[in-house]
Amino acid sequence: MSLDDAQIVNVNNPQQLSSPDSTLQRQVLDLGSKRSRDSERYSSISMSHREINDGDARLVHVNDALKTNERFEFAGNSIKTAKYSLFSFLPRNLFEQFHRVAYIYFLIIAILNQLPQLAVFGRGASILPLSFVLLVTAVKDAYEDWRRHRSDRIENNRMASVLVSDRFQQKKWKDIQVGEIIRFSADDTIPCDTVLLSTSDPTGVAYIQTINLDGESNLKTRYAKQETLCKTPEKDVINGFIKCEKPNRNIYGFMATMEIDGKHLSLGPSNIVLRGCVLKNTNWAVGVAVYCGRETKAMLNSSGAPSKRSRLETRMNREIILLSVFLVALCMAVSVCAGVWLKRHENELEVLQFYRKKDYSEPEVDNYNYSGIGMEIFFTFLMSVIVFQIMIPISLYISMELVRVGQAYFMIRDNKMYDETSNSRFQCRALNINEDLGQIKYVFSDKTGTLTENKMEFKYASIFGVDYSGEKTNFEGEQRGYCIQVNGQVWRPKMKVEVDKELLQLSKDGNNSEAGKHIYDFFLALAACNTIVPIVVDTPDPAEKLVDYQGESPDEQALVYAAAAYGFMLMERTSGHIVIDIQGERQRFNVLGMHEFDSDRKRMSVILGFPDGSVKVIVKGADNSMFNIIDKTSKLDATEGHLQSYSSIGLRTLVVGMRELGVPEFERWQSSYETASTAVMGRVALLRKVAINLENNLEIVGASAIEDRLQKGVPEAIESLRKADMKVWVLTGDKQETAISIGYSSRLLTSNMHQVVINSNSKMSSKTSLEDALITCRNFLVPGGSVALIIDGTSLVYILDDTELEEQLFELASNCAVVLCCRVAPLQKAGIVALIKKRTDDMTLAIGDGANDVSMIQMADVGIGISGQEGRQAVMASDFAMGQFRFLVPLLLVHGHWNYHRMGYMILYNFYRNAVFVLVLFWYVLFTGFTLTTAITEWSSVLYSILYTSAPTIVVAILDKDSSRRSLMAYPQLYGAGQRHESYNSTLFWLTIADTLWQSIVVFYVPLFAYWKSDIDGSSLGDLWTLAVVFLVNIHLAMDVIRWTWVSHASIWGSIIATCICVIVIDVIPVLPGYWAIFDLASKGSFWVCLLGMQIAAVVPRFGVKMFIQHCKPSDIQIAREADKFGSSMELARQEIELNPSRR
Amino acid sequence: MDASTRTKSRSKKPQYSRFTQQELPAWKPILTPKWIITSFVIIAILFTPAGLLCLWASERVVEIIDRYDDDCLPDSYSTDPDSFIQSNNTNKTCVRTLKVPRKMTAPIFIYYQLDNFYQNHRRYVKSRSDKQLRDPDEADETEDCKPINGNDDGPIVPCGLVAWSLFNDTYKFFKGNKAIDIDKKDIAWESDKKYKFGSNVYPKNFQNWELIGGGALDESKPLSEQEDLIVWMKTAALPTFRKLYGKINTDLEANETITVVIQNNYNTYVFGGEKKVALSTANWIGGKNDFFGISFLTIGGVCFFVAINFILLYVLKPRPLGDPSYLSWNRNQGAQ
DSSP states (O other): OOGGGGGSOOBOOGGGTSOHHHHHHHHHHHHHOSSOHHHHHHHTSOOTTOOOOGGGEEEEETTOHHHHTTTOOSOOSOOOOOOOOTTTHHHHHHHHHTTSHHHHHHHHHHHHHHSGGGOOSOHHHHHHHHHHHHHHHHHHHHHHHHHHHHHHHHHHTOEEEEEETTEEEEEEGGGOOTTOEEEEETTOBOOSEEEEEEESSTTOEEEEEOHHHHOOOSEEEEEOOHHHHTOOTTTSOOOEEEEEEOOOSOTTOOOEEEEETTEEEEEOGGGEEOTTOEEESOSEEEEEEEEOGGGSHHHHTOSOOOOOOOHHHHHHHHHHHHHHHHHHHHHHHHHHHHHHHHHHTTTTTTTOTTTOOEEOSSSSOEESSOOHHHHHHHHHHHHHHHHTGGGSOHHHHHHHHHHHHHHHHHHHTOGGGOBTTTTBOOEEOOSSOGGGGGSEEEEEEESTTTTEEEEEEEEEEEETTEEEOOOEEOOTTTTOSOOEEETTEEEEESSOOOEEHHHHHHHHHGGGSHHHHHHHHHHHHHHHSSOOEEEEEEOSSTTEEEEEEEOSOHHHHHHHHHHHHTTEEEEEEOSSEEEEEETTEEEEEEEEEEEOOOTTTOEEEEEEEOTTSOEEEEEEEOHHHHHTTBOOOHHHHHHHHHHHHHHHTTEEEEEEEEEEEOHHHHHHHHHHHHHHHHOSSSHHHHHHHHHHHHSOSBEEEEEEEEEEEEOTTHHHHHHHHHHTTOEEEEEOSSOHHHHHHHHHHTTSSOTTEEEEEEOOSSHHHHHHHHHHHHHHHHHTOSTTOEEEEEEEHHHHHHHTTOHHHHHHHHHHHHHOSEEEEESOOHHHHHHHHHHHHHHOSSEEEEEEOSGGGHHHHHHSSEEEEEOSTTOSHHHHHOSEEESOGGGHHIIIIIIIHHHHHHHHHHHHHHHHHHHHHHHHHHHHHTTTTSSOOOSSOHHHHHHIIIIISHHHHHHHHHHOOSSOHHHHHHOGGGGHHHHTTOSSOHHHHHHHHHHHHHHHHHHHHHHHHHHTTSOOBHHHHHHHHHHHHHHHHHHHHHHHOOOBOHHHHHHHHHHHHHHHHHHHHHTTOTTSTTTTHHHHHHTSHHHHHHHHHHHHHHHHHHHHHHHHHHHHSOOHHHHHHHHHHSHHHHHHHHHHHHHSOOOO | OHHHHHHHHTOOOOOOOTTTTTOOOOBOOOOOHHHHHHHHHHHHHHHHHHHHHHHHHHHHOOEEEEEOTTTTSOGGGTTOHHHHHHOSSSOOEEEEEEEOOSOBOSOEEEEEEEESOOTTOHHHHTOOOHHHHHOGGGTTOOGGGTTSSEETTEEOBSOHHHHHTOOOOEEEEEETTEEEOOBOTTOSOHHIIIIISOTTOOOBSTTOSSSOOSOOOOTTSOGGGOHHHHHHHSOBSSSSEEEEEEEEOSOBOTTOEEEEEEEOOSOOGGGTOEEEEEEEOOBTTBSSOOHHHHHHHHHHHHHHHHHHHHHHHHHHSOOOTTOGGGSHHHHHHHHO
8 A cells, every 4th residue: 555545544453463352452451541551450351251141141133133122122222311201291300309308398388288277378378489499490401301302303313324135224323223234434423332343444443433422532443353354244144143241331341252154253342333433534334233222331321420419418417407306396385385375275265256266157056176175286286387397498408509500600610720721611510519629638639641741752762771861952943843755745743742952863873873773773663663553634734744643552652753753753554564764764664463562561562574574573661571571781770770760750661672583483483473363262361471482582772761741730739738738649550669759749749758668469568567657657747747658559459458457557548648559450549538438527539530530539529530631531420520630729729618618608597597587486476375377477488588588698608708719829728617617517506596596586575575565566567577587687697798799789788678679569468467567667766766776686796706706716717818908917927928837 | 723723713711700700899898806896886876875865755655554454343243254244234334533644745545455365366367358348349258257257147247256356345534524535536547448448348247146256336337437446457466465546636734633434345354364544645766665765775785895895805915917827827836
């Protein structure tokens, strides 16, 4: 194939020669996580030898949908994400809404009120609040569902080409069935999960883009089995069946066997293309549907992240229970008193003018509406529950939801959490744990991609014992890097790499010098020994093309780009050969074989046939695995030294070795390689054995150092988090040296920290090292000393297995300032989070970017996904997602702190607001013969928490800031307020209740004494109480507002005005008993005197106590606020802080 | 690259606005010691004279109260007040003499006061039909009035317990032998007379049964003119209440003796209630009530006391505002 055709990507399929099994394994590794070796280490347990149980399998007859679906057990391909139909909407929606306990409480009270015996409120007034809330939610749900219906319809009616009686015909997606054969063209979206049978590529490769599935934009390779490649479905009869596992949501796993023409093949994740993927760079592909519709992996994954409950809400529920106890106590008190009253007046009830027990209108004199004292007590109890119902603040739940939406709005729109590089805003995926962000105590962070950019860049090279780590020149602007001419077009690598001038010069000189020869070998090895596929992409300039190196490993990409920058440009990779442009001269190398990377060997190798006929094996791998198989020379020692210095500055290193193969050895290898790759049983092990036999006695070529740069602002962010008294743990799959060096560069570790390292290989040794570490730790637990714990995954395996050791580890870790876990597997990450979560009440946060962080993100109280290079798995599982690690600081210190404070205050305020109203009602009941008359009109009772007082608390809970962003960022220690539960705790709750009691007494008894023995009527007094309570709770709120923006002014004073208007409106309706009451009331001086007096009397104690505490025991927030306002002392503060840097 | 231009044109960077960045201009009051002391002192300064003013106003109101329920019960019936009050044959006239302590200037309001009468009892409050009172066509709207809603002769107008229990003691005042005119006009709210009680609604079937709760009504007068009923039906908020009986539009001089002739008809004996007649002048504060004055003086005094305590606190234990050495982490450091 000529280079001109290279537009259509032609790629060698290195796996073609190797066995299907190793293909499978390779794909498992790569899909798990491109960059993280950790997942490779643990997911590499070969799947190929596991058999599928018949019971757990589904049987798909290829091209025989009828037989496949004989027993109607498989879903069709039509999808339904919409929840409701026209008829089911009302019942189902109501059913779902009533899953909330609060609504059921609401409903029961409304129903109780409908009983004539218990009718406290009128029909309308009692149903209004519930129906209002239900209606709003139903409209919202209906709209959302209509949109889902629309998208379902579009999706289901898309067309696909399906094999029907030996011809491909267009068919709607929804009609596709399991077992049918489908043909896709380039850029088609795959309609269901299909096993590939053949593709346009002669080697059976298909490229797919999985952006819809996991957000990863680079191309992935999928393979059709060789056995099915040659078949054309229209002509050849394909007889066979596929036995695969039951549908599951693991998009990175697939296990199946295919029996075709009597041959037994195993299928893995590399043979299946999933619904939602797009076929790219492949003319066509043919596959057989195995999972359809709702059983596809994409659909199974479409359910949202599991919902978490906010800690504050959990604590709040405890107080809600207390409030219910109060409610029951109030109701009991009323009903017992009512019973006593009835008993005492038992003989008078018949003649009492205001009771009239007996009904004389009928000839038979009977009791009217009276069923004995016992029943009356019972009815009184139920009626008092109805009257005092808002003691349980139902509106609080709705307010909290609104407030969280408002808070999320501001978090999403915060400019300081917008990431320019990935053009991504902050995302709130979970809407119910905003306030948890303000109480975090432990931060668990992934390293690669989270602390670092996960953009690998080739930095230094050590070539044959010579260190090239000189000054770098960025060629951009001068020469625009290395480029080559192809048919009059300029090809250049897509990414520029900074190059070392000296090394560049030497490599240009070529083979002329001794050094040049080694450099030639080195870069050739970098360009050849990989699985990178070059893809040529167009640029706006027709004379210029860019070469994009696609591959799963960012390290390999970096190495190939580096080789290209030094003049060794990989241009083409096909089945059996690669073409490399070496300093302008195109050379073709035959790829005779390739041994894949595996986690046991920790290296890969290619066997390359050179143009001059010689054959060499090139091996690339991790240093510790390579040093064992490279001949010991002085050069090796020098390289080892260089490697140490590289990794000490946090670089990732790889070692390259090479050996020329003699003809007999090559032939020996070739025959064993072929036997191994065609073996039916134990192919992987055989191939590994062949590789190990070959990879020895190598000659050192060199070593590369790749930098995974720290993200911007990471050290500062970690410093801030540590100052805020959060414990930062780094959990990484990287090796210890790299982890420690990153720890230093991110200022996680400092030179005055004592490091405790635990590397154990057995339970016993883990135990002893833990005990030793605990002793050391105690010795260093003196002021000024801090301990950093560094522990590896192997030790963790033993420790997390044993409760006693786990306990010790927890004790140790909680005494350490920093914990670094290296070489940990994804599940271990979750295990470590669970270790802390189980043993403390402190809030945990996990942040990560890769699929391997998903378990940890879901385990932690708050999970944060970084939407970076690594795909969207972490983001999908997370509660919040953002572009950069450093955004954690404004997120936690600023937004988290605000949200926590706002929510805590709002909950307490809502308790107070409702309780004060209920208590006013309760006091009045004591003066009505315990009969639950309310002076306040029923409409005001209903509107109280809906209209009169709801807006200010929501506005304040969204907008108020207890401290400025500047102070919160400048003093991270202020975050401690949330960790210490300063805005919501039992003390505050009881103080609030005490205050509530006092305020309700003032509001009730001042008018009572003022109007005792006067001619005031019930409605007038009711209006006075209504206005007094509403004014009071709004003034109470106003006293606690810290920042008065126009919105807070509008909402607080607006509610007071709205209340007045409502009271007036209610009093101009002639059929209501309180007609004109407010006007009569307001025309008297005593009303105004009374109103003023009780507001002051109610508020003074709170005001006094608040001011006293502010002066004598000021909170940190209070001081910061003062410092913020009185700027001059702020400067003073700065100096002070610098002079006395705080400990820890 | 088109990719880069695309991202540029579709940048998701949030639009800057002071609102979205939570940087709206705001007033951030911090109450400094000066402010706190000033506010307490201001409250004290405002409330003390206001309290005195209220006391003075209340003091100027002249009030004569006379409890007559027990005294108007003849001794022979003292053990069985019910038979006295329920009988049609007993003489219920009762004469009381009152002394005017200070000069009372017109208008002088005459109230009757009931104690322990739960006009706010749930059974009672609900037992009325406001529709029926307004509109003769809705006379049948008596559902809420049960059991006093009607009989074979048709619905009762006005129905319900409230109207049924209409207060029916009457008072006549004499200065010496000369009767004092009692103005019984405009004792009810204007709004009630106009809109709540229809001028074309006439009492029907009222107090027609054996069990009589209270006063009867003149069937020839529309409800809007039955001001005693209108006053009575404005149910009182509290179990001890007064209702306006009438007004005296002449001044009463100090030390004058007034004779009150009472028709003691209304049964309060059954629930151990008290009946009082009250004569009172009024000013801006309403009737006689020392509560406002005392409570204002208390608030003023407490605030003054608190202000002094705060002054002492700030002098003895000053804390510079925004002093970082008070921050918790700096304090702890100092301790070490």
